[in-house]
Amino acid sequence: MYSLKVLAALRFYVTGCYQRPVGEQWGISMSQTSISRCIHRVTDAINNSMFTTKVKFPMTQLECQAANEIFASASSPFVAGTIGAIDCTHVSILAPKNNESNYVDHHGYHSMNVQMICDPNLKILNVNAKFPGARRVMPRSFETGNHNTFLIGDSGYPLEPWLMTPLPNEPEGTPKFRYNEALCKARNPIERLLGVPKGTWRCLSRQRVLLYDPGFADRVVNACATLITFAWAIKQPILTIGLFMIPKY
Template identity: 75%
Template sequence: MSQSSVSRSIHRVTAAINSSMFCAKVRFPMTQVERQAAKEIFASATSPFVGGTIGAIDCTHVSILAPKRHEEAYVNHHGYHSLNVQMICDPTLKILNVNAKFPGARHDSYIWSSSAVRMVMQRNFEIGNHNLFLIGDSGYPLEPWLMTPLTNQPEGTPKFLYNEALCKARNPVERLFGVLKATWRCLSQQRTLLYDPGFTGQVVNACSVLHNIRLREGIYQTENEFTEPRTNDIFVNQDAPSSTAKRIQDRLIANFFT
């Protein structure tokens, strides 16, 4: 088969998955029933966090060919061109949300601030759902609906125990990136997708759909496919949290870790 035929097939299949399967297979919990089910999955996980957690969030870089327009925006802090892809998953590594629209120079917190999921979480909080959280690393801002670690806490203190539990509970999202890139090698740093950023985002979406299908069907054991080490960002978000977010965090620490 010629290279042009392969390329047309890839474009057609990727477009079909994005148009007909993506919204159904990669779905953030929107209804009360779905949110309760997500809470129960986290509560029964090997490393649970506090009640109310429905997802772990993080970003990963997908290497791309230098685009012709705004090339500098795609150079990430590691020095290569990429998309910075935000994902949210549950403890089983099921992908709940994908945002593959931002260039590599955009930081995780910026992508989150522009995320539709953030608006959903904020709206739920404003109508009274105050026991609903995502968990992220220190690159994200502390918000009433997004719990993040505290820096430099003495070992054995309640805040240290909170950090420890949060980091263990959000480990699945880091494992997810390893599983995805071990399965779909085109997403790994050792490969470079030779497409424009828009189509690269569609490829990421398609791989996410296929990942969730494989997970549902039990086609692989995820523990055996975590083969690519992950390089964590060293950025620490310096924005001052709101008093409401700090109060909620303090309440969780007092109720669950004292």
């Protein structure tokens, strides 16, 4: 029965379908209420037992060195010391009952503004899905643990000792303009990563809507990010290892 619960939750993550059609699919055969319980229990199990151990930042010294070398080789010495890239994406949700206007993003729909950090190999290092769509995620501190390393972000973030961002309105051909070009090129991994969870787990895509309150929607995002990170770490397809990676609850 445990394996059937996990498969039901994974099926929901993958398709983003309503709960009743998930339960009616071949091999599952559950009621809508049973599917709902499966999704909640599996999602909570992943958040409580796996999320903080699989999606973690800062990195070890060896991981920092390896990431730094890849970022430097991919762009230029302007971004030497980079160990990660940071950016945000929107995940559509059901309009919440409280503070509804805070969740209407600039696209005009209700969403969570999800911030992610990744290394140059697209490994997810950090996820923050607690902010409503109308707000820009502005982390107060994300100290890397080493003053010689930092993150890189776009112009929506402020310049910080631990965060390098583009310099506005720099004349073409100047050293600062070349710095902007190198930084934008080095940010390529995070731009690519933001599409991976939505492409893998259709429940997070704009064409689907997470029909949950923001608190549980946050946990679904965390669960999806955890599954991707763990599958990449052991180089196995996500669905084939789902039954062995999710703890019993």
